[in-house]
Amino acid sequence: xxxxxxxxxxxRKLAAHLALxxxxxxxxxxxxxxISISFREGNFATGSLIPERFSLEHWSLALGIPWERADxxxxxxxxxxxxxxxxxxxxxxxxxxxxxLLSTTSAYAFARMRFAGKGPILKSMLIFQMxxxxxxxxxxxxxxxxxxxxxxWLGINTHGALxxxxxxxxxxxxxxxxxxxxxxxxSLEEAAMVDGASTWQAFRYILLPLSLPxxxxxxxxxxxxxxxxxxxxxxxxxxxxxLTLAVGAQQYLADHNQRWGNFAAAAVLSGLPxxxxxxxxxxxxxxxxxxxxxxx
Amino acid sequence: MYTTNASRxxxxxxxxxxxxxxxxxxxxxLVAALVLAxxxxxxxxxxNGQPIFALxxxxxxxxxxxxxTRRTLMSHRYIFPAVASMALFVIFPxxxxxxISFSNYSxxxxxxxxxxxxxxxxxxxxxESATFGFQLYSSDEGxxxxxxxxxxxxxxxxxxxxxxxxxxxxxxxxxxxxxxxDGERRHVAIQPAAGEPVGEPLPMREVIAYRTALQNLVxxxxxxxxxxxxxLRHYAPMLDRYEVRADGSLYDRRDDLLLTADGExxxxxxxxxxxxxxxxxxxxxxxxxxxxxLDPDIRGPFIQIFVWTFAFAGLTVLFTLIVGxxxxxxxxxxxxxxxxxxxxxxxxxxxxxxxxxxxxxxxxFNQHFGEINLILDALFGVRPDWFTDPWLARSMLxxxxxxxxxxxxxxxxxxxxxxxxxxxxxxSAVDGGGPLTxxxxxxxxxxxxxxxxxxxxxxxxNFNNFxxxxxxxxxxxxxxxxxxxxxxxxxxxxxxxxxxxxDAGQNFGLAAAIATLIFLLxxxxxLLNLRLxxxxx
Numbered sequence: 001x002x003x004x005x006x007x008x009x010x011x012r013k014l015a016a017h018l019a020l021x022x023x024x025x026x027x028x029x030x031x032x033x034x035i036s037i038s039f040r041e042g043n044f045a046t047g048s049l050i051p052e053r054f055s056l057e058h059w060s061l062a063l064g065i066p067w068e069r070a071d072x073x074x075x076x077x078x079x080x081x082x083x084x085x086x087x088x089x090x091x092x093x094x095x096x097x098x099x100x101l102l103s104t105t106s107a108y109a110f111a112r113m114r115f116a117g118k119g120p121i122l123k124s125m126l127i128f129q130m131x132x133x134x135x136x137x138x139x140x141x142x143x144x145x146x147x148x149x150x151x152x153w154l155g156i157n158t159h160g161a162l163x164x165x166x167x168x169x170x171x172x173x174x175x176x177x178x179x180x181x182x183x184x185x186x187s188l189e190e191a192a193m194v195d196g197a198s199t200w201q202a203f204r205y206i207l208l209p210l211s212l213p214x215x216x217x218x219x220x221x222x223x224x225x226x227x228x229x230x231x232x233x234x235x236x237x238x239x240x241x242x243l244t245l246a247v248g249a250q251q252y253l254a255d256h257n258q259r260w261g262n263f264a265a266a267a268v269l270s271g272l273p274x275x276x277x278x279x280x281x282x283x284x285x286x287x288x289x290x291x292x293x294x295x296x
Numbered sequence: 297m298y299t300t301n302a303s304r305x306x307x308x309x310x311x312x313x314x315x316x317x318x319x320x321x322x323x324x325x326l327v328a329a330l331v332l333a334x335x336x337x338x339x340x341x342x343x344n345g346q347p348i349f350a351l352x353x354x355x356x357x358x359x360x361x362x363x364x365t366r367r368t369l370m371s372h373r374y375i376f377p378a379v380a381s382m383a384l385f386v387i388f389p390x391x392x393x394x395x396i397s398f399s400n401y402s403x404x405x406x407x408x409x410x411x412x413x414x415x416x417x418x419x420x421x422x423x424e425s426a427t428f429g430f431q432l433y434s435s436d437e438g439x440x441x442x443x444x445x446x447x448x449x450x451x452x453x454x455x456x457x458x459x460x461x462x463x464x465x466x467x468x469x470x471x472x473x474x475x476x477x478d479g480e481r482r483h484v485a486i487q488p489a490a491g492e493p494v495g496e497p498l499p500m501r502e503v504i505a506y507r508t509a510l511q512n513l514v515x516x517x518x519x520x521x522x523x524x525x526x527x528l529r530h531y532a533p534m535l536d537r538y539e540v541r542a543d544g545s546l547y548d549r550r551d552d553l554l555l556t557a558d559g560e561x562x563x564x565x566x567x568x569x570x571x572x573x574x575x576x577x578x579x580x581x582x583x584x585x586x587x588x589x590l591d592p593d594i595r596g597p598f599i600q601i602f603v604w605t606f607a608f609a610g611l612t613v614l615f616t617l618i619v620g621x622x623x624x625x626x627x628x629x630x631x632x633x634x635x636x637x638x639x640x641x642x643x644x645x646x647x648x649x650x651x652x653x654x655x656x657x658x659x660x661f662n663q664h665f666g667e668i669n670l671i672l673d674a675l676f677g678v679r680p681d682w683f684t685d686p687w688l689a690r691s692m693l694x695x696x697x698x699x700x701x702x703x704x705x706x707x708x709x710x711x712x713x714x715x716x717x718x719x720x721x722x723x724s725a726v727d728g729g730g731p732l733t734x735x736x737x738x739x740x741x742x743x744x745x746x747x748x749x750x751x752x753x754x755x756x757x758n759f760n761n762f763x764x765x766x767x768x769x770x771x772x773x774x775x776x777x778x779x780x781x782x783x784x785x786x787x788x789x790x791x792x793x794x795x796x797x798x799d800a801g802q803n804f805g806l807a808a809a810i811a812t813l814i815f816l817l818x819x820x821x822x823l824l825n826l827r828l829x830x831x832x833x
Contacts, residue, residue, distance in 0.1 A: 009631060016626055022321065023623070024641055027699065030656050033647065033667060102378040108376035127822040128386050130753070132760040134789045135811040136389030138396060138796050138804045143389065146349050150340045166386030170378045199370075228649050230763045235797065246651040250767055254659050260659050271652040278647035280641065 038264035040061075056199045058265035084248040088227050088270075091159050091244060095166040096222035100215055103170045107177035112186060128172050129171035134231040140165060141235055145198060157238040158258075165232050169225070173218045178216040179208065220281050227274055241265060245270050327364045331357050345408050347393075356380060365741055392814065395518035396808035396821055397584055401577040403802035405562045409576040413546075416564065416572070420522075421537040421550040426459055427530040428469070428523065431497035434504065438473030439495050439506070443486065443523070443531055459521075459533060469517065476509040486515045486523070503528070549581070577805075584809035597775045597782035598791075598810070607786045608693065609758040613751055621704025625735065627706075628713050634655040638708075646703035654767040657696045684773050693785055701754070708750055712743040749829035756821045761812070766791040780806070788814050 041055040060067040062078045068074050109115070110122060133140065141156070144165070148155020154164060188210075189202040197205070208215075230246045241289050249270070252263035334357030341350035363369050365375050394714045399405075407415070414706040428443040439559060445467035470489035503510075507528070515531060526532035540557070546555040553563040555572060562578035563571040565656050578818070586592055623642060627635050645653065660667050661682040682692045720738050755820045765771060771790050772782030780803070781794045788810060796807035 013631055016629065016632055020623075020626065020638055024638070027645060028641065029651070030660055030699075031644065033660065034656050080300065102381060106375040106378035109371050113371040113374070115369075115371035118698070121375070123826065125382065126826060127819065128382060128390075129758050130818055130822040131386065131387075131390060131815060132762065132789065132818075133386075134394045134760060134762040134793060135814055136386075137793065138401075138808060138811075139389035139392035140385070143349070146341065146344075146346055147337075149344070150337060164381075164796065167381035167386050174378060195761070224649075228651060228763075230651055230766065231793070246649070249651060249655055253655055256660065258662065260662075260665075263655065263659065266658060267652045271648055274649050275644070275647045279644075282640075282643065282647070 001247070024279045026178035028129075034264045037261055037269055038268050040261060043259050043261040058261045059269070061262055062265040078262055079248060079251060080241060081245075081248075081270065084243055084245040085270050087159065087242065088244040088246065091162050091166075092223045095163045095226050096219050098163070098167055099170055099173055099222040100219050102167060103173040103177055103218065104208070104211075104215060105203075106170070107174045107181055108207065110174065110252060111178045111181035112189070112203075125171035129169065132231075133165075133168070137231060137235050140232065144236060156236060157242055157294055158236075159242065161236050162229075162244070165236065166226055166229065172235065173222060176218055176221075177211070177214055180211055189276055217281070220277065224274065313354070327360065331361045334360065345410055348392070352384075353388070354402050356384065366687040368577060369716075393808045394812050394815070396804055397812045398579055398581060399577045399805050400580045401804040401808070402806075403800075404573055405575040405577045405578055409557070409562075412574055412576045413540075415574065416538050416546060417536065417540070419537045420534040421534045422526050422532045423459060423523060424526065424532055426463075427526060427532045428782075429529055430531055431492070432503055433493045433495050434498055435493075435495065438475050439482075439498070440473055441471040441486075441510075441513075442489065443469040444494055446530070459535065463517070463519070463521065463533075465746070469515070471515065474513075476506045481512040481514065483514045483516055486517055488518075489731075500528075501695070580805070584805050585789075587806060588809060588813075591779075593779035594806075597778040597780070599789055600775060600784070601782060601786050604690070604785070605759060608690075608697075608787060609755050609761075611694055612697045612701060612758045612761075613755050615694065616701040617709075617751065618704045619698060620707075621709045622705050623702070624709035624713055624738065627710060643703040645699055646707075650700060650763060651767060653700060654696065654764055656701075657692075658768050661692055673810055681821065683769065686773055689769055689773060689785045690827060693764065693768060696768060697758065697761070699766070701758070704754070708728055708747065709743065712746055713739060716742050749825045752821055752825045754826065756818055756825075759787070760789045760818070761787065762789045762793065 015255050017253060037055070038058050039054055041053045043059065057069070057075070059074060062081050064077050064080065064082050066074050066076050086287045110118065144154060144161040148158070148161070152158075153160040155161060155183045184207065189197075189206045192202045192206050193199070227243075227244075234246045237247060242250070249263070249266065252259045252266065311320065334696060337353045338350045338357060338513050341347075341353065359380070360376070363372050427446050429446045429647045430444075431442045433440045435443055452817050466488040468489045468491065469486040469495060471484055474484065513525070514534075517523070522534040523531045524534055533548050535549065537550055538548060541554075544557060547553075548566075553566045555566055557580060558565045561571065561575065563573070563575035564570055588598055589595055626632065627639060627642075633636075661669075663669060663679065663681055663683055668683075669682075673679050680688050680767055682688050716739065722733055724738060765785060765787050769783070769785045771781070771786035771794060773784055775782045775784055780791075780792060781799050783794075786794070792810045792814070793806040795810070796802060796804050
């Protein structure tokens with residue numbers, strides 16, 4: 001609490017609150033609007049934020065249940081949203097688990113061991129992680145196209161290819177976990193090794209249980225990133241039933257046929273769990289996002 | 297830091313515990329299996345004529361073998377999986393892209409030369425010089441097709457000689473009874489016949505009714521010669537169109553042309569220089585780069601997109617920083633209540649998946665029934681063309697991207713402002729400094745230094761913000777007069793994506809050349825970032 005208080009404090013506080021509330025209204029308007037639209041009747045309905053003609057049509061379609069209108073016509077769900085969501089979740093879970101596995105072991109080596117080429121490898125990882133995958137899509141496509149000729153589950157239009165391709169983005173996570181490992185005192189492991197534990201045992205039984213929180217954070221971060229991944233999925237996946245949500249969702253707003261209402265329901269349905277997960281874990285995620293990349 | 301046993305490369309003794317011994321053997325077996333699997337891939341790629349991929353997996357397999365057998369490299373075993381996956385999915389694609397940029401790899405030059413040759417050699421043509429007239433004879437079991445050779449046997453030409461050999465002088469053929477109801481393509485055997493089958497031939501009207509089925513029939517003689525329909529009254533034999541000559545060139549038997557393989561363009565060309573598609577990729581040196589900088593149809597749009605990309609990334613960083621910084625300063629104010637709630641609501645745009653919020657904006661900005669135009673129309677009577685006017689489309693992108701990006705800046709600024717000692721503000725208050733003095737004399741100077749590397753990273757991210765462009769405008773509206781698909785809102789990344797995957801020509805070489813230029817820019821930014829952040833390892 002500051003000791004010296006300026007005058008007119010009350011007015012300033014009021015102004016700050018008003019400004020923040022005004023800004024928030026502007027910022028949150030799109031999100032509220034989409035929730036409202038998902039309950040409106042028809043695909044081009046306009047009106048106030050609280051729907052005048054309430055209807056569950058879009059929600060029913062988003063959940064994959066055909067909807068019977070008042071006039072008796074039955075509307076079939078336009079896209080398999082739940083399947084897309086499931087594909088996204090499936091790919092995200094497997095790839096995040098693999099990413100956690102890979103980045104934990106290497107972060108341990110980087111944090112605790114001395115070996116040839118450690119500095120250069122770490123630095124080049126930081127540099128290479130800035131190159132976006134979009135630019136090497138042609139090469140990635142060629143790689144998986146050729147691989148698919150010999151290994152079926154790694155070809156174009158497979159989830160295997162998408163999962164494996166996401167393993168390239170481990171640098172950020174290695175840095176995050178490495179920073180955490182370095183904050184844990186090494187004497188515990190040293191003591192274990194004095195008692196005859198191998199390097200692997202010291203890592204597995206001493207350090208790993210201590211670093212569960214950061215592993216959770218990295219898992220969630222990798223999960224969110226994988227769910228939002230668009231460019232690679234848009235090139236590697238072809239069939240409608242193979243698409244992930246990020247690639248599939250745009251089909252609702254195709255240039256010639258915009259299903260605005262259906263999209264709104266699908267967006268809320270699929271976006272809400274991810275948003276909630278993010279908000280619940282925000283403390284850890286934000287720490288990892290803002291500090292992890294550059295902490296020495 | 298201490299040195300673990302592993303990194304000293306000390307020998308490991310046989311374990312006392314059987315379970316541990318078996319685990320070690322199982323792991324060794326796993327590594328051996330992996331090495332073998334990779335070597336199998338190497339062999340497969342090599343036999344398939346893909347030397348680059350064979351080399352890639354050879355290096356990978358060899359590295360795996362070396363790292364997991366040498367005890368001095370014990371520490372490297374821990375980092376091998378991560379480094380290998382980065383090498384495979386980040387570094388290799390990067391090098392491969394740079395390599396493609398020096399070739400004419402595109403949808404017309406896609407297959408290897410052997411595959412192109414094989415594809416051309418499998419092409420056939422209809423030899424019109426020897427035709428067979430046909431009649432249909434109906435019977436109880438079905439319809440018989442009777443063929444009779446027309447015209448005099450030709451005199452010259454290799455193709456004709458081969459034809460005569462295959463026919464062995466037989467000039468009449470007949471099929472077994474057929475059902476001509478279904479129109480599927482099928483092969484039907486024909487036998488030499490002594491004369492016409494019994495009965496009356498079907499009239500022309502009925503032949504026409506069976507036309508589709510007849511067109512899909514492939515008649516095969518006992519010698520393997522194939523005949524196909526060539527007009528309403530005839531069938532003609534199908535012959536291989538190209539023939540390999542001793543020097544590797546191809547001879548076109550239908551048009552009597554000699555095709556030579558042109559190593560410079562990657563096509564078979566006739567003597568007049570006409571190209572036969574498909575071709576194969578060949579090295580073209582700096583041609584793609586020369587096109588970017590010299591071809592006016594590409595240079596114009598490229599420079600325009602280049603400038604817009606810089607402007608977009610720079611303005612995005614500026615706007616998000618201003619919004620984020622102002623909000624962070626407000627939220628840092630001790631007197632303000634309800635900060636936690638404000639904070640949570642303010643970072644909400646960051647929590648919603650970007651691909652969903654971008655699409656929400658796409659719907660809201662819709663020119664005809666989007667909510668934004670409805671509101672603007674009601675308030676001011678204007679309906680801006682957000683998607684067809686270049687400048688409005690650009691402003692829309694900046695608005696949406698500021699919405700998407702300010703929470704990140706807010707979080708960064710809040711973290712940094714928190715680390716500023718509070719007594720500085722106390723001192724300022726004692727000396728009569730107002731909020732503006734605090735802002736410009738204390739807060740900004742203290743946070744700008746640690747913020748710079750993060751701003752550069754943010755710039756680099758937005759420089760390559762493909763998802764926003766792809767989902768919101770798709771690069772539209774288009775730049776007029778460009779020979780490649782180029783839009784006024786395209787960033788360099790989405791421009792390369794469109795050249796590679798959306799253009800009819802799929803010019804991978806040109807796309808890779810532009811990608812290589814972006815790689816250089818990003819590498820520069822990354823190095824600058826590394827230096828400013830003073831990363832210690």
